[in-house]
Amino acid sequence: xxxxxxxxxxxxxxxxxxxxxxxxxxxxxxxxxxxxxxxxxxxxxxxxxxxxxxxxxxxxxxxxxxxxxxxxxxxxxxxxxxxxxxxxxxxxxxxxxxxxxxxxxx
Numbered sequence: 272x273x274x275x276x277x278x279x280x281x282x283x284x285x286x287x288x289x290x291x292x293x294x295x296x297x298x299x300x301x302x303x304x305x306x307x308x309x310x311x312x313x314x315x316x317x318x319x320x321x322x323x324x325x326x327x328x329x330x331x332x333x334x335x336x337x338x339x340x341x342x343x344x345x346x347x348x349x350x351x352x353x354x355x356x357x358x359x360x361x362x363x364x365x366x367x368x369x370x371x372x373x374x375x376x377x
Contacts, residue, residue, distance in 0.1 A: 277296065278293045281295070281296060307321050317354065317355035318352075318356050319350055319352045319356055321349070321350050322349055322351070324348075325344065325346055328341055328344040330342075
């Protein structure tokens with residue numbers, strides 16, 4: 272699903288226009304980015320948490336040249352899925368696996 276598909280799904284789910292749904296999505300993304308860039312986290316219970324994390328400097332290898340070099344320390348954005356989100360994905364995957372196995376038996 273890309274942004275266009277997400278906007279269409281939001282508009283349908285909320286019975287609103289695509290223009291309004293896109294404005295709401297853009298505002299949400301902007302607020303999350305500003306908050307995380309400011310060093311705070313955004314926690315949506317059941318969905319997940321967006322937060323900044325410190326990543327230490329580390330040695331990495333260029334896969335083409337096999338040359339090793341140090342990647343600098345950085346602050347990176349991280350998303351950690353919430354329990355309800357994880358459970359929903361696991362249940363959907365189990366249902367797909369069950370349907371696939373059932374389809375192979377025929």
